Every structure is written in structure tokens, then in C-alpha cells.
Amino acid sequence: MTALLTVDAVSKRFRGLLAVDKVSFRVEEGGIFAVIGPNGAGKTTLFNMIAGMFAPDEGAIVFAGERIDGLAPDAICRRGVGRTFQLVRPFPALSVEDNVVVGAMLHRRDLAAARRRADEVLRRLDLFGKREQPASALTLPDRKRLEVARALATDPKVLLLDEVMAGLRPAETDRMVSILRELNAETGLTILLIEHVMRAVMVLAGQVLVLHHGAAIAEGVPAAVVREPAVVQSYLGAEAVD
Amino acid sequence: MVKRLLEGASRRGLALLALLLIALLAAPWLADDYVLTVLIIILYFAYTGQAWNVMMGFAGQLSLGHALYVGLGAYTTAALYVHFGIGPWAGLPVAVAVAVAAGAVIGFLAFRFGVGGVYFAILTIAFAEFARIGFDHFRWVGGSSGFFLPVANYTSNDLWNLRGDPTMFYYVMLALTVAAFVLCHVLLRSRVGYYWQAIREDEIAARSLGIDTFRYKMYAVVISAGMTAVAGVFFAFYYNNLFPEQVFHISRSIELILGPIIGGIGTLFGPIIGAFLLTGLSEIMQELLTMLGLDAPGAKQVFYGACLLVVVMVLPDGIWPWLARRLGVTEPKR
Amino acid sequence: MAAAIYLNVAVSGVLTGLVYGLMALGLSVIFGVVRVVNFAHGEMMTIAMYLAIVLFGAFGLDPLAMLVPIAGVLFALGYAMQAGIINPFINRPEHSQFILLVAIALIIVNVLLIVFGPDARNVQTAYAFDSFLLGPLIVDATKVYAGGASLIVAGALFAFFRFAPVGKAIRACADNYTGALVVGLDVKRLYALTFGIGAACVGAAGAMLVLLFDVTPALGPALTLLAFIIVITGGLGSMPGALIGGVLIGLTEAMAGLLFTPSAKSMFSFGLLVLVLLFRPQGILGKRLSW
Numbered sequence: 008m009t010a011l012l013t014v015d016a017v018s019k020r021f022r023g024l025l026a027v028d029k030v031s032f033r034v035e036e037g038g039i040f041a042v043i044g045p046n047g048a049g050k051t052t053l054f055n056m057i058a059g060m061f062a063p064d065e066g067a068i069v070f071a072g073e074r075i076d077g078l079a080p081d082a083i084c085r086r087g088v089g090r091t092f093q094l095v096r097p098f099p100a101l102s103v104e105d106n107v108v109v110g111a112m113l114h115r116r117d118l119a120a121a122r123r124r125a126d127e128v129l130r131r132l133d134l135f136g137k138r139e140q141p142a143s144a145l146t147l148p149d150r151k152r153l154e155v156a157r158a159l160a161t162d163p164k165v166l167l168l169d170e171v172m173a174g175l176r177p178a179e180t181d182r183m184v185s186i187l188r189e190l191n192a193e194t195g196l197t198i199l200l201i202e203h204v205m206r207a208v209m210v211l212a213g214q215v216l217v218l219h220h221g222a223a224i225a226e227g228v229p230a231a232v233v234r235e236p237a238v239v240q241s242y243l244g245a246e247a248v249d
Numbered sequence: 250m251v252k253r254l255l256e257g258a259s260r261r262g263l264a265l266l267a268l269l270l271i272a273l274l275a276a277p278w279l280a281d282d283y284v285l286t287v288l289i290i291i292l293y294f295a296y297t298g299q300a301w302n303v304m305m306g307f308a309g310q311l312s313l314g315h316a317l318y319v320g321l322g323a324y325t326t327a328a329l330y331v332h333f334g335i336g337p338w339a340g341l342p343v344a345v346a347v348a349v350a351a352g353a354v355i356g357f358l359a360f361r362f363g364v365g366g367v368y369f370a371i372l373t374i375a376f377a378e379f380a381r382i383g384f385d386h387f388r389w390v391g392g393s394s395g396f397f398l399p400v401a402n403y404t405s406n407d408l409w410n411l412r413g414d415p416t417m418f419y420y421v422m423l424a425l426t427v428a429a430f431v432l433c434h435v436l437l438r439s440r441v442g443y444y445w446q447a448i449r450e451d452e453i454a455a456r457s458l459g460i461d462t463f464r465y466k467m468y469a470v471v472i473s474a475g476m477t478a479v480a481g482v483f484f485a486f487y488y489n490n491l492f493p494e495q496v497f498h499i500s501r502s503i504e505l506i507l508g509p510i511i512g513g514i515g516t517l518f519g520p521i522i523g524a525f526l527l528t529g530l531s532e533i534m535q536e537l538l539t540m541l542g543l544d545a546p547g548a549k550q551v552f553y554g555a556c557l558l559v560v561v562m563v564l565p566d567g568i569w570p571w572l573a574r575r576l577g578v579t580e581p582k583r
Numbered sequence: 584m585a586a587a588i589y590l591n592v593a594v595s596g597v598l599t600g601l602v603y604g605l606m607a608l609g610l611s612v613i614f615g616v617v618r619v620v621n622f623a624h625g626e627m628m629t630i631a632m633y634l635a636i637v638l639f640g641a642f643g644l645d646p647l648a649m650l651v652p653i654a655g656v657l658f659a660l661g662y663a664m665q666a667g668i669i670n671p672f673i674n675r676p677e678h679s680q681f682i683l684l685v686a687i688a689l690i691i692v693n694v695l696l697i698v699f700g701p702d703a704r705n706v707q708t709a710y711a712f713d714s715f716l717l718g719p720l721i722v723d724a725t726k727v728y729a730g731g732a733s734l735i736v737a738g739a740l741f742a743f744f745r746f747a748p749v750g751k752a753i754r755a756c757a758d759n760y761t762g763a764l765v766v767g768l769d770v771k772r773l774y775a776l777t778f779g780i781g782a783a784c785v786g787a788a789g790a791m792l793v794l795l796f797d798v799t800p801a802l803g804p805a806l807t808l809l810a811f812i813i814v815i816t817g818g819l820g821s822m823p824g825a826l827i828g829g830v831l832i833g834l835t836e837a838m839a840g841l842l843f844t845p846s847a848k849s850m851f852s853f854g855l856l857v858l859v860l861l862f863r864p865q866g867i868l869g870k871r872l873s874w
Contacts, residue, residue, distance in 0.1 A: 058457065084459035092457070098450035100515075109447045112440045113459040121440075161459055311678045313685075362861045366677050367620045371811055372860055375853045378808065382850050499804055503685060510682060547696035547800075554689030561683050562668075565675070 011036040011197050012057070012165055017066035017076070018221075019052055026052045028221040029066070034165065034214075039191055039198045041212035041229070043205075045242050049221040050201045051093055054167055057199075058090045059083040071164065085113065089163030091154040093170050093201075097142035104129065104138035106153055110160030125160055132156040132186060148179045155183075159190070166190075168200040172207050184210055205243070209233070217242065261577055273423055277416045285415050289487070291528045292422040293480060298508035298520030299429045300476035305506070306515030307433075307442065308469035309449030311366070314373030316501035317380050318348040318474045322481025323491055327398055328390050330410075330486075337411045337486050344482050345475045351376070352474030356467045374499060381497035391491070398489040411486035418487050425483065426521070429476060433517055436472075445469055449515070500550075507553055511560045513567025522569045527556060587719040592841045593834060594722055598730035600833020602791050604826035605733040606806065607813035608740065609784030611825040614814070616757040616777045619669055619680055623688035625806025627782055630691065631657050631789025632798040633699055639706045646706055646790045647728055650736075654786040661782025666775040673774075688807065695800040703797035711794070729791035736787050737826055740780070744822070753777050805849075812856045 010033035019027040027049040034040045042050050056063045057070075062077040069075070075083050084090075098106050107125035108118070115121045129135040132152040137145065142153060151171055158166060168187075172180050184207050190196045202208045208215060208229060215232045217225040219241045225232050232238055276288055297319065304310050325347045326340035355376055359369050385393040406413030411421070436442045444465045447455040452462055485491060495501070512523025531549050538548060564571055610624050621627075631653050635646040638653075646653070664687070672680050713724035744750040756763040756773050763770050796802075809832065817828025832852055839848040 080453075080456040081459050081461050084457060090457050092454070096451050096454035098447055098454065100450055101446060105443070105446075109443050109455070109460075110458045112443055116440050118438055118440075118443075121443075157458065305678075311681070358857070358861055364860055367681055368815075368860055370678075370681065371815070372857065374808065375812075375856050375860075379850060379853045379857075382853075386844070499808075503689065545697045546701070547693035550693035551690050551697070554686045554693065557682065557686035557689065561679060561686060562671075565679060 009036055013069040015067045017063040019063050026221050030223050032216050034199055036197055037195045038213045039211050041208045041215045042201050044218035048218040050218055051169060054169055058167060087164035089158035089161050090167040091158050091169055091171055095150045095154045097150055097153055099143035101142055103134055103140055103142055103153055106142050107156050107160045110157040113161040128156045128160045148175050165197040165199060170201050172202060172204040180204055180207055277419055285419055287532050289419050289422050291524045292426045294508045295521040295524035296426045296429050297477055297480045297505045298524055299433055300473050301505055302509045302520050304469045304473040307445040308466055311370040312373040313370045313502050314377030315477055315505050316497050317377040318477035319481040319484060320380060320496040321348045321351055322478030323485035323496060324390050326482045327396055327485040327491055336409050337482050341482050345478045348474040348478030349471050352470045356470035360463050360466050377497050377502060381493050384493035396491040400489050507557060511556055511568060513569035516569050519567050519569040591721055592837045594720060595726055596834040596837025597830050598726040600830035601730040601733040602788050603813055603833050604829020605737055605784055606788040607810045607825040607829050608737060608822060609781035610810045610814050611822055613778055613781035616753055617774045622684035624810045626688045626691040626803035628785045628789040628806050629798055629803040631786040632793040635790045635793045636704050636706055645708055646793050650787050650790045653790045654783040657786025658779040658783040662775045662779035665778035670771050692800050692803045703799050705797040706793050725794040729794055732791055812852050816859045
């Protein structure tokens with residue numbers, strides 16, 4: 008399988024702080040790839056560079072054969088990269104359905120068609136029953152689902168999920184995991200996720216990358232990565248290893 | 250197409266709307282000249298409020314210099330009429346083009362350089378002020394002494410040249426207001442409208458969904474400017490005199506935004522309700538003051554300021570959303 | 584034209600600019616700490632100016648002598664405004680606050696119009712026509728006093744924020760709202776205090792400006808705009824920037840008035856504003872803000 012997304016020796020500095028340090032990895036098409044690591048490791052910065060919030064200082068990011076580093080966020084989304092935010096950003100005054108319609112309109116001008124797509128996505132994310140409610144009325148778990156639904160409605164080729172499980176109870180986490188697995192299995196959607204919730208990572212991810220102080224310290228299948236001493240020492244702690 | 254326009258509106262809402270429309274159409278027969286002129290002013294502010302609403306309520310960009318577009322529209326058609334004999338309807342496309350160009354310049358400068366929020370508002374004020382002072386020195390259109398359109402006694406209404414009695418002007422303004430309403434309704438349910446609202450709610454999230462926010466903000470500014478210019482055309486031919494000090498003054502810009510803010514930013518009916526309430530109430534207040542023998546120039550403005558204060562503090566979403574809930578009417582589904 | 588004329592106009596502009604600077608200082612302090620854009624700033628200044636006129640007309644009291652009392656009245660007004668009306672608005676969206684102050688400004692201007700009428704008023708002190716001669720320079724006494732007083736007030740303000748415990752507490756609020764709360768500072772009271780101080784600056788500046796210019800109710804909005812231009816040019820949130828901006832604007836207006844028609848001089852200020860907003864929105868000395 009070809010690599011859909013290639014991150015090649017990407018670095019980013021903020022004034023004196025080296026947030027991301029020559030990180031490289033490849034995400035295979037149809038795969039689920041997780042990036043883990045302690046807080047401040049540079050995970051969200053990495054995401055933000057892929058999604059176009061700012062450009063890397065060094066290195067290249069290639070998506071579907073095209074270099075995307077330095078492009079604007081909307082241009083990158085149009086090329087097929089969808090993303091969610093760590094601190095969710097719903098459109099508060101709009102209804103749940105309208106929130107997703109905005110996403111669906113990327114590829115559909117017609118309101119009726121956009122609504123149909125939105126409803127389809129809402130059903131998948133268990134939000135169809137709440138579609139008339141204003142987004143501001145939703146609880147956090149529902150807002151997280153809305154965030155995913157909205158990004159999904161743009162028909163992305165790869166979905167970037169930033170700590171989408173944070174703040175969810177175990178049952179909600181399991182539901183989100185199964186939704187993502189279904190998506191991946193049924194539509195072949197490639198997923199790149201930042202996560203702290205290890206139970207989700209172990210079950211979902213085909214490949215895991217561990218970041219620490221901006222640099223990659225381990226990469227591989229989940230079962231192997233969680234056993235590596237460097238990972239255990241810097242992030243997981245001995246109890247996490249079953 | 251009419252069915253699509255009406256989709257989602259409650260029966261009650263439609264009934265009320267129809268009633269309102271009938272009342273407005275019948276007004277010239279029922280009202281005396283004074284009330285008619287008040288209604289013209291109300292419709293004028295409803296129209297300009299709606300035009301401003303496109304930028305602010307829909308796209309979230311606060312403009313405090315909208316008088317600029319009124320003035321540009323007014324002066325352009327007035328100049329074309331006085332100097333070249335070109336009628337207002339023929340001159341309208343030119344007026345709109347001028348305002349659109351000005352809006353495009355302001356929008357481009359602001360959005361390319363990331364000027365938003367309060368700074369954007371200040372920028373719009375600066376441009377309007379610039380025009381006010383600039384036109385004071387613009388001899389070709391009268392400068393500070395004013396620009397006058399020839400007014401003769403016409404025996405019949407001349408719609409082409411907008412010369413006639415108040416009834417004619419009333420229907421013109423009514424038609425414009427209805428057209429603005431319909432246009433905004435259509436825009437809100439299109440991709441443009443959805444994208445505008447997304448930008449207003451959260452520009453960063455909007456960009457992450459593939460929205461070219463620069464382009465859509467420009468659309469909002471440009472459409473708003475163009476719409477407002479049409480009001481300027483009306484202004485010129487209704488009042489027949491233009492003074493930069495009045496036309497471009499910041500008070501005009503503020504008057505313009507009172508209706509939509511009090512009525513409800515971002516809603517379809519907000520500007521109309523706001524205009525009715527504000528102008529209606531202030532006229533009543535003026536009458537009361539005259540009856541009491543008090544003549545206070547500026548009392549009207551104090552009243553406006555007080556209304557604005559109260560609404561912003563107590564009903565920040567404006568009166569229409571509250572009223573709509575009470576009446577059991579909702580806006581046509583967006 | 585003779586160099587002497589340029590020099591005179593320039594000096595005159597600088598001195599007037601110092602008064603402008605003091606006015607802008609008030610705005611900068613308010614914005615820097617409370618993060619409220621005081622759209623009623625110029626209108627508050629006209630209140631001070633009218634107050635000076637009333638005191639002069641009724642009791643023959645020199646505005647400069649009345650500087651402190653007038654500043655005190657404005658302090659109270661500012662404090663009340665912040666405590667009563669604006670504090671509840673702290674967490675509302677930005678344009679909501681802005682419109683709130685637009686409403687207040689509208690009310691102030693028109694109440695003044697009702698009370699004082701539209702005609703221009705001014706104060707003619709005994710020394711109104713005196714001037715100082717310094718070589719080729721002929722400088723109006725009023726301008727010298729006004730400029731000097733502005734510097735003194737500004738200096739007092741700097742010292743307050745540098746050395747006084749309350750001043751430092753206010754700066755803490757500006758730097759870190761949550762941190763200040765955590766440390767136990769009564770932020771709302773400090774905000775009210777700050778607004779009061781900003782208003783006091785405006786009061787003092789108004790007492791001085793009335794010696795230099797006639798006042799009409801319509802002056803309020805014009806001064807507000809001017810204050811914004813100065814503060815944005817000099818740097819929003821920067822106190823020295825406000826003074827420098829004020830002097831710069833005072834100078835530009837004076838020179839533009841000399842070289843072109845006087846009525847066009849504001850156009851230059853606006854032009855400058857547009858340029859600054861586009862190319863250096865943080866102003867000459869300001870810190871980069873996110874808005």
C-alpha cells in the first residue's frame with residue numbers, strides 16, 4: 008500500500024523552544040496511525056503543521072503525492088485532510104445539523120444534498136436525534152462527536168483526530184472506538200490520531216509513533232512500542248505494560 | 250422556487266408576514282402624508298439595516314462606517330443626473346460599482362493584513378471620515394456647500410427619474426425592502442450564507458472545513474456595500490440635497506446600525522422590527538415633547554442611545570428573537 | 584516660507600500633541616488593563632471641558648487650577664461607569680462591549696447638546712493672549728502651560744504604575760487576569776479604579792484643552808477618533824507610545840494645516856491610521872496583540 012501521508016524530517020521552533028525535532032513517519036492509506044507521548048511532546052504542533060495552521064521550519068509534508076507544508080488550512084482541507092481540535096470548536100449558534108452541513112458543503116453546493124450527507128454522518132455518530140438542537144446545548148462527549156461528524160462531512164481522505172477521547176467515560180470511549188473502526192473498515196478512511204487514552208490506542212492503531220520533547224523515540228505496532236524501555240520511562244510508567 | 254423559499258416557516262409566521270405585507274401595501278390609502286413620510290424613513294432604515302446585517306449579522310464583521318456606501322451611491326447617481334442627465338435607475342449600476350469597489354478596497358486591505366474585530370470597525374470609521382472630509386473639497390459635486398438636484402413641480406410621478414410625490418417614493422422603498430428581505434433569505438440558505446455564519450461563529454474552525462474565509466468575507470463586504478449604495482440612490486433623489494458633513498457623518502453610520510442591533514443581529518426580521526420600533530417610538534416621543542412645549546434637539550439621539558444601551562444589556566440578541574418566541578413564530582428554517 | 588514659521592507651528596503642534604497624548608494615555612491605560620475599547624473617550628473629555636467652562640463662567644476659576652478637581656470628577660464618573668455598567672460585560676463578545684460604549688457616547692454627546700446647545704464655547708483666561716519669546720520662537724503661553732501640565736500628569740501616572748502598590752496590582756491584572764484572581768486581587772475593583780484613572784487623565788487633558796480649543800458637543804466623537812488614531816499609532820497598551828503618538832499627531836496636524844488647507848489636516852491623521860493598521864498594527868511601541 009502506498010503512503011497517503013508522509014512527514015519528512017519536520018521541525019518547528021517557537022522562539023527558543025524546539026517543539027518538533029526532525030520527526031518523520033509515513034501513514035499508509037487505509038491505516039490507523041496513532042501519535043502518543045507526554046504533554047508538551049509536540050503532538051498538537053505536529054498536527055497543526057499537517058493541517059496548515061503554520062508551516063514547519065524544516066522538512067516536508069507530502070499528502071497524496073503533493074507537498075502541502077506551508078499551504079493554508081482551507082487549501083489543505085480541500086485536498087482531503089479533515090481535522091478536529093483538541094479544544095472543540097463548534098459553531099455555537101447553529102444547530103447540530105447546520106454545523107455538519109457547513110462541512111458537507113465543501114463538496115456539495117445544493118443545500119438539500121448537503122443536508123442528506125449531514126444526516127448520514129450524524130446517524131453514524133449517534134447524533135441524528137439531536138440534530139435540531141443548537142450546538143451550544145450539547146454536552147462535551149456530544150460536542151466531540153459533532154467535531155468528528157463535521158470534519159467527516161467534508162469527505163476527507165485522512166482524518167486528523169486530536170485527543171478526541173479526552174474527557175469521555177469508558178463506555179463513551181468504547182463507542183467512539185467502534186465508530187472509528189467501522190469508518191475505517193467500511194470506507195477505508197485513513198485515520199491519524201493523537202491520544203492519551205491508551206485503551207483506545209491499543210485497540211485502534213495499526214502503527215504508533217511516540218514523541219518526547221519534540222522528537223520521535225519509538226515507532227511500531229502498539230504491542231511492541233508499549234514495551235520499549237524508553238517509552239515506559241518517559242511516558243507510560245511500569246503499570247501500563249500488561 | 251416559492252415553495253423552497255417558504256420551506257420551514259410556520260403557518261402562523263407566514264400568516265403574520267402576509268398581514269404585514271398587506272398592511273404595508275395599503276398604507277398610502279390609510280395614512281396621511283406625515284405618517285407616510287415616517288413609514289418611508291422606517292423602510293429606509295429597515296433596508297439599510299438589512300444591508301449592514303449582511304456584513305455583521307451574517308459574516309460577523311463590524312462596520313461602523315456604512316455611511317460611506319450610502320454617500321458614494323448618493324453622490325454618484327446625483328452627479329450623473331445633474332452633470333449628464335442620466336436617470337437614477339440608469340446610474341444605479343455605476344453607483345453600486347463605485348460602492349463595491351470601495352468595499353473591496355477596505356475588505357482587501359483589512360482581511361489581507363488580518364485586521365479584524367474592533368480594529369476593523371475603526372478602519373471603517375476612518376474611511377468614512379476620509380470620504381467626509383474629502384467630499385468637502387470635491388468641487389465637482391458641490392463640496393461643503395452641498396450638491397442639489399433640480400426639483401420642479403411635476404404633475405405626475407416620474408418613476409424613471411424618481412421625481413414625484415411621497416406615495417411613489419414609498420412604494421419604491423417598500424419594493425427595495427422586500428427585495429432585500431428576499432435576497433437575504435435566499436443568501437442565508439445557500440452555501441454563501443452557511444459559510445458566512447461559520448466564519449462569524451468561529452473563523453478558525455471554518456477554515457479547517459475548507460472555507461476560504463478571505464473570499465467569503467469579501468463577498469459579505471462587497472454585497473453589503475452594493476446593497477447600501479442603492480439606499481444612497483434613493484436618499485439622493487428623495488432629499489434632493491447632499492452635504493458631505495451629513496451624508497458621511499458617523500452619526501449616519503450609527504443610526505444605520507441601531508435598527509439591526511435592537512431588532513436582532515443576524516436575523517432576517519431583526520432590522521425591520523428594529524426600524525419600526527426605533528423610528529416609531531422616537532416619532533411618538535418627539536410628538537410628546539412638542540406637546541409639552543419642550544424642544545430639545547438631540548433628545549431623539551439620547552433616546553436612541555438609551556434604547557441601544559437597554560437592549561445591549563438586557564436583550565443582547567435583540568428584540569426579534571424574544572418576540573418571535575412570544576408569538577410562537579420561528580424564522581424560516583435556515 | 585520662513586523657517587521660523589515652520590518652527591513655531593511645529594513647536595505649537597508638539598505642545599498641543601502633549602495634551603492629546605495625555606488623553607490617549609487614558610485610553611491606553613483603560614485598554615491595556617481592562618481590555619475595553621472606550622468609544623466614549625472623547626465624549627468624556629468634552630464633559631471635562633464643559634465642566635471647566637462652567638466653573639470658569641460661574642466662579643472665574645482657572646481651568647489649570649481646577650485640573651485636579653475636574654480630574655477627580657471624571658475619576659468618579661469613570662469608576663462608576665466601569666463598576667456599574669461595564670464590569671458585568673467583561674465576558675461578553677468584543678463587539679457587544681464596543682456597542683455598549685457607542686451607546687454611552689451617543690447619550691453623552693446629545694445630553695451635552697441639550698444642556699449647552701450647539702454653539703462653540705471657550706475659556707478666555709487672563710493670560711490667553713500672552714506668549715513666550717525664545718529667539719525666533721513665539722509660543723502661546725496657554726500651550727506652554729498645557730503642554731507642561733500634561734507632562735507632569737503623565738509623569739505622575741508613570742510613577743504611580745511603577746511604584747505605588749495599587750499601581751503594581753493594576754499592572755498585574757493587565758498581565759495576567761487569572762493569575763491576579765488567584766493571588767487574591769479584587770480584579771473588578773481594580774478595573775473600576777483603572778477606568779477611573781483613565782477617565783481622570785481625560786479630565787485633566789480636557790481642562791487643558793479648553794484653553795486651546797473651542798468646545799462643541801460634536802467635538803466628542805472627533806476627539807474619540809483622534810485618541811484611537813494616536814493610541815493605535817503609538818501602540819495600544821503602551822504608555823510611552825501614547826505620548827509619543829500624541830506628539831506625532833499633534834505635529835502632523837499642525838504641519839498639514841500649514842502646508843495644506845487646515846480642514847484637510849484630519850485626512851492625514853486618518854491616512855496615517857490606515858497605514859499603521861495595515862502595516863504595523865501594534866503601533867510604534869505596542870506589543871503584538873491578538874484580536
